[in-house]
Each structure stands twice: as structure tokens, then as C-alpha cells.
Amino acid sequence: MGMDSPQRGVLLINLGTPDAPETGPVRRYLRQFLSDPRVIDIPALPRWLLLNLAILPFRPRQSAAAYRKIWTQDGSPLFVESRALASAVARSLGDGWQVELGMRYGSPSIDQAMQRLIDAGVNQIQVLPLFPQYASSSFGSAVEAVYQAASQRWNTPTLQILPPFYDHPGFIGALASVAAPVIDGFQPDHILMSYHGLPERQILKSDTGASHCFTSDDCCDRFVQRSPHCYRGQCFATSYRLAESLGLNRDRFSVSFQSRLGRTPWIKPYTDLVFPELAARGIRKLAVICPSFVADCLETLEEIGIRGREQWREAGGTELELIPCVNHEASWVDAVVRMIQKPASDG
Secondary structure, eight states: OOTTSOOEEEEEEEEEOOSSSSHHHHHHHHHHHHTOTTTSOSOHHHHHHIIIIIITTTHHHHHHHHHHHHOBTTBOHHHHHHHHHHHHHHHHHOTTEEEEEEEEESSSBHHHHHHHHHHTTOOEEEEEESOSSOOIIIIIHHHHHHHHHHHTSSSOOEEEEOOOOTTOHHHHHHHHHHHHHHHHHHOOSEEEEEEEOOBHHHHHHHOTTSSSTTSSTTTTTTOOTTSTTOHHHHHHHHHHHHHHHHTOOGGGEEEEEEOOOSSSOBSSSBHHHHHHHHHHTTOOEEEEEOTTOSSOOIIIIIIIIIIIHHHHHHTTOOEEEEOOOOTTOHHHHHHHHHHHHHHHHHO
């Protein structure tokens, strides 16, 4: 390696995506994703039985059909947008930096991305999991995989894990800059902020004080640092910061949670049950933003943009407008660069 090879590396991590919108690749992807003990956090044997008897025989075909509705010429939107973000961040950081994208499941893997950084002469890696709010099943799993990949190397790189950015001014500003023009043009009666759901038991496991979560109906409204790993609380914190940035009164927006799976209780309120409640209140034009995702994906484009729109009309609403994710918008690229440069200058 020459003297001018990059010495500082950035590893951006997103969840991942199947290689193609067909049953086989989707089954491979789901097997890897749902075998993660942080995702389905039950003992190994029941997890294996659930996966192989209840999920993998049926869900891959359904998921593949859903992926086909949103797939682009260049691949899945999640991959395309994540790659575009990585390229834009690399351009903005300039010489002396190497930026790679790794997916927690599927390809390019975290291990492959780390190897590319090492091959480029990088020995210090800043890791930014692209999950705004902390959940053990997303952020925690990504961090575990990074440590595991580093531990396989004889020369282990120095790692710095950047924290969840649920209330980072740059992230909130980027969300607002994407949402504001859509809201101005569409003039919705109400705005729904829909986040990915989690089983309630996972929230309780993250409540290290074991005294805060689900103790009252508004425990997350009063989110405090007493529970720094509370995903639901961080979702509410994102919502309130975003509402403030957009100038929304409390009655102009609601918070809900989507994508639940199985029969155990997930965090509430459920997005698909909030639709009829909002319609019953006389709301006709609804805008939906999904601030737990930084890149548009199956859960935003298909679950909300296609199925959600149908549910909304069936519930009595007229129009549903999906506000895009921050994707690789310039304001979001700038925010990511600021997150990366700040620790570098602190160090």
C-alpha cells in the first residue's frame, strides 16, 4: 500500500435484501435473517421449528411477490438507495477516507465490506448502523456481526461504533426537509408516523432498570434517559423532534407501529388498526412517514405505499401519500458526514 492509501474507514450497515425477487433467493435471505437469535429471541429448537415448519414453507413465495412490486432495474430499492448513500458520503468525505456498505443479511456482507476496508489499507473503522432507534434485533445484531468479523482477523481493526441517531439534529433536519414539500403539496388532514414494530418482550429485555417500560400508557411520551435502549421511547422522541421541526401541533400527527409477525403482543398502537380509527375521526387525506427506515424498502413502498393505501381506502379514507425516506438526499448525506467527522475530530 502506498503512503496515500486511506487510513480511515467508514462502514455503513443496513439490514439487507434478497438477491432477486424470486422464491429461492427470498427463502435464503429469510432463513439467514430469521435464524438470528436477536430477531426471533426464543430458544434454538423452538426457533428452528417455527422457521422450518411455519415460516419458510409459506412466506418466501408471498414475500417474493411483494418484492416484485417494488423491484427496480438496479435491484431492490433498499440496496440501490444504501449504495447511493455510501457513494455520496465517500465523495463528500474526500481523500483519506474509504467508505463501504455492508448488509447484516445477504450481500454485500459485513465481513466482505470489512475485508475491502482492510485491503484498502484502513486500520481505523467508524461503524454507522443505519438504524435511527436502538433495537437489539437491528442495531445490536449489526454491532455483534461487526465485532465477530473483526475478531476473525489476525490484525484486528480499531472499531468505533457510532450511536443511534434518533434525535440527531441532522437526521431530524433531513426527515423534515423531505417531508415538508410533500406536506405542503398534498395538504393532508393528518400525518401518521409509522415505525417498525417489535415484540413487547424485546422492549422489556432492553429495559435494564426493569422498572420503566409499560408502566403507564404514556411512559414513552415521557421518554427519559432512564431507559437508554428503549426502542419505543426513541421512536416517540424522533416523532416529537420531527413534529417540532415541521411545526405540527400534537393533534396533527399520530405514532404507530407496523410489520408485526406471529401471535405474541407487539408494541402498540398497530398501524393497520390506526387506519380505521383515523378514518372514523373524519380524516380523509393521510400522509405517512416511516422514520425507523433511512432507505425506502419493502416495509415502506409495499407495506404502506401499496397495501396501506388499499387499507386506507377500505377504511373510508380517500388518499394516502407515502413520504419518502431520507434515502440519499443531500441533507441526509451531510448529516451522515457530520456524524462521522465529529468523532474523528474528537479523537
